[in-house]
Amino acid sequence: MGKSITPPGGDDEKGGQVLPVNLREALEERYLAYALSTIMNRALPDVRDGLKPVHRRILYGMREMRLLPAGGYKKSAKVVGEVMGNFHPHGDQAIYDALVRLAQDFAVRYPLVDGQGNFGNIDGDSAAAMRYTEARMTDVAELLLRGIDEDAVDFRPTYDGEDEEPVVLPGAFPNLLANGSSGIAVGMATNIPPHNAAELCDAALHLIGNRNASVDDLLQFVPGPDFPTGGIVVSPRAEIAETYRTGRGGFKMRARWEKEDAGRGMWSVVITEIPYQVQKSRLIEQIAGLIETRKLPLVNDIRDESTDVVRVVIEPKSRTVDPELLMESLFKLSDLEARFSMNMNVLSRGQVPNVLSLKDVLVEWLDHRQVVLVRRSRHRLGKIEHRLEVLAGYLIAFLNLDEVIRIIRFEDDPKAVMIAKFGLTDVQVEAILNMRLRALHKLEELEIRTEHDQLTKEKAGIEALLASEAKQWKVIAFEIGEVRKTFGPDTPVGRRRTTFADAPVIDLGDIHQAMIEKEPVTIVLSEKGWIRSLRGHLQDLGGLTFKEGDRLKRAFHCQTTDKILLFSTGGKFFTLDASKLPGGRGHGEPVRIMVDMDKDQDVVTLFAHDPARKLLLASTSGYGFTIAESELVANTRKGKQVLNVSAGEEAKICVVATGDQVAVIGTNRKMLVFPASQLPEMNRGKGVRLQRYKDGEISDVRVFDAGIGLTWTDGAARLHQRSITDLRDWIGDRAQSGRLAPQGVPKSNKFGVEGV
Structure with missing residues (x-):
């Protein structure tokens, strides 16, 4: 149960009435208000323009300052001051940090701010102070703002009520997916990777023609992210498709590298692109630390030769090192391989936080573009109707020019007289009264009639556009097509930077060995x-x-x-x-x-362990079989059960099974030689009987070649050898008892050599 509390200013302070407040309800109400404020006004981007409020205010503030792409730069400090004073009542450093990120070509795929000066670098160095840098808008930012003066979007009062700011930008550029976004709200977060704008336009055009298209259809146009730092995405296609279908998932990124010949048989690895959001300086420090701690025995040295392009050189320990194996060990231990976790959590329709799929995001952007087109068209229609009304008044004035001049000169209330005499509207009379004398020449009448005809034709076109949804989508498709031309794959900024590939199949054991000196x-x-x-x-x-x-x-x-x-x-x-x-x-x-x-x-x-060998395993009761040693590796502490033994028995023999003959000796000193072909090869089991015993158990086993013969050492370390001919009395079939061992076999009934 919540407790009642007395607010400040009770009976003791002002003599007012004590108002009980339920603590739980008060906390829930205030925390909910805080959470909504964070979600709506700080952390999550709007699906329509892909911007958070601070970014939207920066761009709108720069436009108000006329910092257009073709214009000059102004100090970032002036921009931050204008935005903070007029639109964004928060710290200047927070605004500047947001502005800096919009200008970093390694952080956003299509920068919205054109920065001049030090705006940081891929090494993680911070930007210069705002008093040292300058900024203006880019063409992409101008696309986002296009039509904002034409009633394309709603405006709301600023924090102090003295001005207005846009609720959302017109967004003629697919900014949310093109530049991505990240943020942490209360109880939710968002993380969206950048994409290629031309591919997004292709997908949007396909959606205009086929609203029933699936995410899989759209993935034919948008294969995956396009990070500003390039790199290679090695996630499986099925995993990428599932990520875009659900709006949640991830992408595994790798650095781009190439083998560079250093002469005389030597070579080095040159890294030209690193994963998105990985700081190059920290990456090099990380790899250098791994080399120093001897966790990368295949790597001899690393050095940074980067200029304005990334060039990190890695030298191998020797020329015999496999480059693929070297890089796989680096990918496993360093940030040369990273994962980008996608969570497409955005403000759907600008109001509801929701995780959207690729199709959902594009559909909402297209719907927004339709709303913007209709609003801009109606705004233009209103302007045309107003102008036609004025032009109609001008034509009446020209037809009755002398009478109009007389009324203006001699009447006490020319406005009322003109309205009564010619049937003019208030707007028309005001326009006539404000007309300049130089506009009364004969050519002006022809120009008015020409303009009237043109506007009438344009009005008919806009009315037809507003009456036909098909024509609206045709116009939207044309606008998107123009954006695609600007950012097409054949342009420097539009060329895809991130490629896709399957990670090479390298044996995990080889990678493990590569990481050990x-x-x-x-x-x-x-x-x-x-x-x-x-x-x-x-x-x-x-x-x-x-x-x-x-x-x-x-x-x-x-x-x-x-x-x-x-x-x-x-x-x-x-x-x-x-x-x-x-x-x-x-x-x-x-x-x-x-x-x-x-x-x-x-x-x-x-x-x-030698995976190329075969082993012979046997228990004390004389049962056994052969097995490939590659089948014996256990992946857990619990081990791998191979030789099954009954109660009272134990596993006892493990020898290399190289040869075509098997010699078995028991504790009863009887020896038997039989062909190795009589032993089965198994992966698990009890096996078959090697030698039969009335008393005793198996003592030792030797597998040998008939052409070489059987060898053993005695207690004095003397070597004994018997040819297959000498052993004819002991040759038999598997599971026989055998006969007493030949002279020279040690009393221990052992052949005197370790099993493996």
């Missing part, structure tokens, strides 16, 4: 599951220290760009990034905090 490392895993990464390829591991009671389980060489695969006794594979493993200081970190491995499971092996 490639260095040799040695990965060390202890028996208790502590893992670390030592810089360089260490040959002597005798100096490694471990926690008390712990010792080395597995160590191998790889690169920081490699993926590390971990195989658990539960038959799961987990994936680790070599670059993200803890450094060599101390004893590392438990691998269990990096992956979600069950507490009752342990690590079988750990190795660097």
Whole structure:
């Protein structure tokens, strides 16, 4: 419940009556008034002219100051003072900031203010103070104001009631979509990208001829935004279409770049256009910071060689770097790729905030143009009728010139006498009485009759126009066609700057590697599951220290760009990034905090991923299969279940499956050799039986080529080798028991070489 409050000036102050006020209702009423004021008078543009009040007042104020495109410039401070004093009762800096943005060719696609002096730049430098800069209107601004003196739009009193300002501009230019807009109101916001004016005119002309056209039809003319800074839109066409259908969505923008030959096999990347609203200086600082922190190992240096055009040079680390891969890594980490979120929230019909589609915006602009045409035509018709009335009076005066002169000379009230004698109107008599004597020569009568005929003909044309909606749309189409000629694709200002393309398909793994500096490392895993990464390829591991009671389980060489695969006794594979493993200081970190491995499971092996290999996996019960190593990469901490094991079993074997023969040995010391072709290749499962056991379980597996033979090392590190002929007594079929291993096989029943 709201509380009652006593307003200031109660009984104690003036002895007046205490008026209870419901606090909730008072706050709701005042906040609503504030919200409406922000939405209507500050943040959201009008769909008809695409302007917010401050921009509209700036343009109207400049017109009142006669700052036309063909005229001279005046100090921005004078413009700001006039606008603030007459129309916009807010801070001068806010008005100047709005004026500056209208003059920045990198901020608006078609500037409305022609600035002279420092109006800022794409690096983010601010404009000079208003006392140092000068301004006048552009041709686009003149189009927006065309016909404003012809009763084209409504006017309202200014904030002090001493003057009037337009509610909306006539808007002969599709400004809302051509220049875009952005703003944050209360509970809503707007963000509209710039577009190509010629394309908008084409879409509007299509709508005039076919009001039932869909947004998809209009997208044949308006393929997407046309940003003043150029760049490339890489969003899918379907996503762009949905954005224009709903009025909400986004566009993914990328910088435009090219490979430039630097001679002797060297090259560099030159960026010529950057995404809209990205400050070039901050972009370069961002990329330089990434280079310094070694997050862009493919990039050696960046430098800014820009003048009045953008030229940012990026040097690769070496000539062997793939330019596409280098740029994809830059797009992923820097603002060379940005997203423009569109929210076409505007004041529909100048009154109702609403999110409109592309078609809705164009329809409302066309309807406004029709209203402006009708109002201008009626205004002109009124002027013509008034002039015809005056001309008719002139003709009567010329036909009775001597009598008119006599009446003027001798009558006390010539006006009343002339009205009574000739049947003239008050307007006609006033015009005759105000006529100059030099207008009484004979040629003037002919000129009056000629003008009368011309105006009569023009009046008939306007009346026909007002009576026919088809003729009105024909005139509007002609006006839009003239705008299209002025801003056509063959003109410097009308040429499309932003293009469309599909982002190149680059493997995410390649991009990931491109963002990691490639260095040799040695990965060390202890028996208790502590893992670390030592810089360089260490040959002597005798100096490694471990926690008390712990010792080395597995160590191998790889690169920081490699993926590390971990195989658990539960038959799961987990994936680790070599670059993200803890450094060599101390004893590392438990691998269990990096992956979600069950507490009752342990690590079988750990190795660097090679997607070109095949592996043989087997459980303690002697079941197994082969699998392509490319199928083992897991994308989450939970890992990827590959080898299914039953209760009481564990995954035990993971070896490289290169060869045409398989040698299996069990803990019962029996060995079996069979063709590798008898093993299936699977992606997941229990597999098939490799060797049968009455007592014991599988101990080790080796895949080898029959032409080379089977090799192993004994406890004294001596190498043993048996040809396929020597192994004929052990050759059989998969799932047999085998026979006792040959002499020389270690008592551990291991072939003496790590699996992978």
